[in-house]
Amino acid sequence: MSTLIQGGTVVAGSTVVENGALVLRDGRIADVLTRWDPASGFDGEVVDAAGCVVMPGLINCHTHGVTPGPLFPSGAPRLPEAAWMGNLDRHLLAGTTTVLNLCGFAGMDEVREADRRHAVHVRGATTHLPEALRAAYGADGRGLRERQRRLDVEWMLGEGAVAIGELGGGQTLGGGGQDLVYIPAAVEQRTGVRVRMDQARRMKEAVLGRFIDVSAYDVESLNGVANEAGLSGRIGTSELRKLIEDCVLPSFAPAIEGIREGVRAAARLGVPAIVHSASATARVMRELMAETRQGQPQVIAAHANHPSHTPAEALELAVLGRDHGWHAEASVFDLLYRQHTVTTREHWDLLLREPDLVSVLATDYGRDGDHDELIAAVHDVFTRGHRPLAGAVAMATSAVADLIPGIAPNSGSLHAGRVADVVVCDADDFRDVRYVFVDGVCVVREGNLTEEAHR
Structure with a gap:
């Protein structure tokens, strides 16, 4: 199976080729061209990449x-x-x-x-x-x-x-995972009130500071956030402090x-x-x-x-x-x-x-x-x-x-012989992804998944 992607801005390593062309064949990049003559014809699918950037997956x-x-x-x-x-x-x-x-x-x-x-x-x-x-x-x-x-x-x-x-994370180190999931869940289980992520973070920092240190406790700040969150009368300050410490x-x-x-x-x-x-x-x-x-x-x-x-x-x-x-x-x-x-x-x-x-x-x-x-x-x-x-x-x-050797062997750049993982996206907004090829197979076409995306 062969594919020609032509007319786009091709990012090939440190070289940027305007109005370039890319030939994919048998799962590999067969050629990177500075131009393509339409009169020469092509035996395979032709993708018009005009107005697009062509980059590695x-x-x-x-x-x-x-x-x-x-x-x-x-x-x-x-x-x-x-x-x-x-x-x-x-x-x-x-x-x-x-x-x-x-x-x-x-x-x-x-x-x-x-x-x-x-x-x-x-x-x-x-x-x-x-x-x-x-x-x-x-x-x-x-x-x-x-x-x-x-x-x-x-x-x-x-x-x-x-x-x-990943060594460490917000869930185990008193970070965003605690603020988003564990502290709100613990507070809700105890009080019936679901606090917002930002409120959980501020309560945590009132108890343990940004560096997770029990000596950073600030009772006035904790009371202020607890009142804002609607916890007054539902849980005492000392119990709330212990609840947060027990989470983190x-x-x-x-x-x-x-x-x-x-x-x-x-x-x-x-x-x-x-x-x-x-x-x-x-x-x-x-x-x-x-x-x-x-x-x-x-x-x-x-x-x-x-x-x-x-x-x-x-x-x-x-x-x-x-x-x-x-x-x-x-x-x-x-x-x-x-x-x-x-x-x-x-x-x-x-x-x-x-x-x-x-x-x-x-x-x-x-x-x-x-x-x-x-x-x-x-x-x-x-x-x-x-x-x-x-x-x-x-x-x-x-x-x-x-x-990271091993993450993408023979991938990551558009050069002849490399794996044909390729993206074609709008030059004005890269988020507008038109085509994606994995191992030379089209898995996103005109912004939609193809049948080949799932195996």
Whole structure:
């Protein structure tokens, strides 16, 4: 089967070809051409890409909820099939052709099932470490089964996992996962009142501060938020404080130790580690940065633009990481359009303005998987002038493939002989994805999934 994509702006590595052409044949890129003469004819499908950008399929190194395995570092219950398949659909419709599942307690059989059943290439990571497992049970653990307790990172890597991560997370480290899910659920169970995410966060910070420290307790702030949330007369201040501590603290110390375990295992085993970056992990990250020698182990600071940092803290930590050979991932979260959970782009712009500070772009999960699209992040980085077109595209394609060996072998760039994972999107708004090809097969046509998207 052969396909000609012609007339678009082709991003081929560092080269941008205006009115270029791409030939796909037998699952590979057969040729990249500076022009195509229509008079020469073509034996196969011809896609008119006029007014479009043609780029490699995007590679997302930070996703959750894309397999039938346990969710998040907390080992939360697995999603129904329609939900995790739906998450993969959304990735594919937005031009992402490879995802790395960072729900690190999923087994490789669950990763392979998702990979087999969906056109998106699904890759796996692992957090099968004693302290990470203890942290999961401290926060939740309802999605874990006996076999999760028996697995270890060495076995998972031998089965095909490509990284250790995500080490820590908002569910186990008193972050957004607690604010969104666990604290509101605990308050509702006790009082019958469902507090909002922002109210849960402010109550948590009144009790434990931004750095999860019992000495940060501020009774006046806690009373103020409790009154605003309608909790007056339903629960006393001391009981509310204990309720929040009981949600957050059981998983916190083991999660911090799990980060140490994971980074040191990555150094021993020669694989990348992906660490949850947030105000609560800044101290342990600095500690581990000091242990890093000449970029070994290879560590990615996930969502270095996390809003629990102040912008200045995020910049300082990212610069320190770069100086010690760490790599920063900037997450789009939902900060560009949806803004359910992250309502500021200040951290994003500050880090991306710095040359060579952010290595790769990703999405994380957002509220119920409703994050902004990775391709929207690429478009924003380009149109805001943070990177030229080829550089912006590389942050979600070739740079990811280079940083995490095994995530997308022979993919991530449009060169002859490479895997034919290709996206055609509107040049004025990359979110308008017209066509997606995976292994040379059209899986999105005119913005809709084809039958080949599900296997």
